[in-house]
Amino acid sequence: MTSTLRAVLAASFAAGDTAVPEVKRFTHEVLTAWAAMSMVEDAQRVAETLVAAVPIGSFEVRWLHKGDSLQIEVKELGQEQSSPIDAPDWGVTYHGTDRTRWARLDLPGGVAAEEVTERVAGPGWLGFLADASDLLAGTLNPDMVPAIIAQIVVPRLASWCAVYTAEQHGGPLQLAYVWHADESRTDALRAELDELVMPAADDPAELNVAGWQALGFPLTARGRRLGLMCLGRHDRFPDEVRQLAEDLSRRCALALDNARLYAQQAAANRALQRSLLPLEEPKVPGLDSAVIYEPAGETNEVGGDFYDLFPVSDGVWRFAIGDVCGTGPEAAAVTGLARHTLRLLAREGYGVAAVVGRLNQAILEEGDRARFLTLLHGEITLARGGLDIRLVSAGHPEALRLRPSGVVETVASPQSLLGVFPEAQFEAEAVWLGPGDVLLGVTDGVTERRAGPRLLDDDSGLAKLLAECVDLSARAVAERIRRAVQDFAPEPSADDLAILVLRAP
Structure with a gap:
């Protein structure tokens, strides 16, 4: 594999107590977008080491995809020169008073350039997750959240999506919303799903839906199981889609939980006001x-x-x-x-x-x-x-x-x-x-x-x-x-x- 630059994702941060967790979260999203989840722990550990060395001020984190390797760069502005990090595939470079610490990690087996280009074309998966989070944060109506979840997923990740919800933690699942890429097939799909009993699993699991490859992702937030996000498509689910759907299910669950808590608080407020x-x-x-x-x-x-x-x-x-x-x-x-x-x-x-x-x-x-x-x-x-x-x-x-x-x-x-x-x-x-x-x-x-x-x-x-x-x-x-x-x-x-x-x- 060649070391030709294929993609770059960058973000700016401020030094301080929250810098490390924010950079680790950004690193997780980058590797999710590039379908390199097997390297998340190593990448986060390297990122933490580099960021911990930033003394004060703001800095930029850049992840570079080079086909057969990933490189992280932490660029500090206006810092005095110091000795470079003495370790293989690590280094420090200078441009004027700017200092950039960097590290390189080899990808297992490399990733085809065409595949990388496809994954980061347009807004990319990272942009998809960011847009999904914005949409989910845009409503505090618990009845609207299942509809938003389904319409985020279809057709980007699956041909159809069904969202099941449970009124109470561990309670029976009820079909809340169904959405198919072909709207004319939504009613038939809903009728078919109404006849099925969905498992209340704690982990992603394959589901038995006739004629479909189907996966169920539990919607769990703050230790409470709130429902199930069920995805279906004709072909197998690529690994990166599974990973994205799992990440998305956590965001969906948190949005649903927030909306329910908001609705409960609003109802309690109205009852108290009436009293x-x-x-x-x-x-x-x-x-x-x-x-x-x-x-x-x-x-x-x-x-x-x-x-x-x-x-x-x-x-x-x-x-x-x-x-x-x-x-x-x-x-x-x-x-x-x-x-x-x-x-x-x-x-x-x-x-x-x-x-x-x-x-x-x-x-x-x-x-x-x-x-x-x-x-x-x-x-x-x-x-x-x-x-x-x-x-x-x-x-x-x-x-x-x-x-x-x-x-x-x-x-x-x-x-x-x-x-x-x-x-x-x-x-x-x-x-x-x-x-x-x-x-x-x-x-x-x-x-x-x-x-x-x-x-x-x-x-x-x-x-x-x-x-x-x-x-x-x-x-x-x-x-x-x-x-x-x-x-x-x-x-x-x-x-x-x-x-x-x-x-x-």
């Missing part, structure tokens, strides 16, 4: 009310915004709208504490200010787990000719009252937010809602909605929006505010949103 809000929108006799709650983000992570509206006694109701700092379990813990404390103390006869004061102490007693909370809490008494409200605004965006004349005014003076000052004292203020009057409470997902440098509430933006809502029902007011928040900027909101509207009939 922190009223089961259904409350209806108060003699009061026109509406609430809107929208969590931010695609994952619907448990947010810190909440609302409540509940009866205390005949003709007397309490309401609350609040915002806990942050999101996730810690915020949810404070949200749950606030909602249950408000209800419990209100029904035990504590006034609005006393309830807020005791909630402040309860949050402080949470210690390091505590999160500060802004809260608008009030009591509604149905009275002849309107609504009598006692209100505390604890560090919360200001509550607004809309008169039938179109006048908008702030009600309730700002007081200390909760969970910060042990000595904080609170006082309830009286607010009267006559016929047609509207009381609006929102969280900062409304007031701080951002479009570039501007906020929605700049220059009393929220008050101006509310002034346009004369003669609208509570539901119509809430929807008008929600749409304004949505339309204020083209990008989705990054904060939760809660809106509470009370209107005296």
Whole structure:
């Protein structure tokens, strides 16, 4: 065999703790692409030795395929000259201040030049694996992953692919997706595979599918068997295809596991969020009310915004709208504490200010787990000719009252937010809602909605929006505010949103 250069694959790295494992991973992918897996351990050991000698800074790793041998070069930039490595087929070369350490490994029996050229033509197998990883990382929907797996494999590695999944580790396999290079044959293939019982093997294995050479590759991630990737073709599977499929199956399994974990977490978040809000929108006799709650983000992570509206006694109701700092379990813990404390103390006869004061102490007693909370809490008494409200605004965006004349005014003076000052004292203020009057409470997902440098509430933006809502029902007011928040900027909101509207009939 001649030592004519047939292919080069290169990547850049930074010296440090992660350099060696990253270079070893790159080396594995290179030898997979060149179907030289029998040399992976030796190649990784040589690569580790060369990279370990890189002191600081960035460096480039180049693998060269020379037909009968592989050569690795580790090029350092701007390093002082030193003695070359004294070992057969090793060396150090210099160009100016650049130093390149290199080593050569003979291929067992050599590899035909035509075969090398075929394997690295176009994007090559390394590019195929990189593209496959990108596609798999592009979805977190567990129902989509089997379809992506099948369409990655066909027709590059096989004539058809069937993906089986197991609901639980070690559980029975169910056919999730089938894809054939000839789409007209997909249904017939699915019917045939439905009649077969696929083995739950731990290693790649040949499968008995009539008329096909078929291989099954287990989808195992983090010690859990999630399913099986079954490939079929008319001719035998070349060794490099087997190796690629095995590598790909590990990536597919990890993508499927990540998607399942994501879906489970999203479902848990939604269940937790529902537990922190009223089961259904409350209806108060003699009061026109509406609430809107929208969590931010695609994952619907448990947010810190909440609302409540509940009866205390005949003709007397309490309401609350609040915002806990942050999101996730810690915020949810404070949200749950606030909602249950408000209800419990209100029904035990504590006034609005006393309830807020005791909630402040309860949050402080949470210690390091505590999160500060802004809260608008009030009591509604149905009275002849309107609504009598006692209100505390604890560090919360200001509550607004809309008169039938179109006048908008702030009600309730700002007081200390909760969970910060042990000595904080609170006082309830009286607010009267006559016929047609509207009381609006929102969280900062409304007031701080951002479009570039501007906020929605700049220059009393929220008050101006509310002034346009004369003669609208509570539901119509809430929807008008929600749409304004949505339309204020083209990008989705990054904060939760809660809106509470009370209107005296």
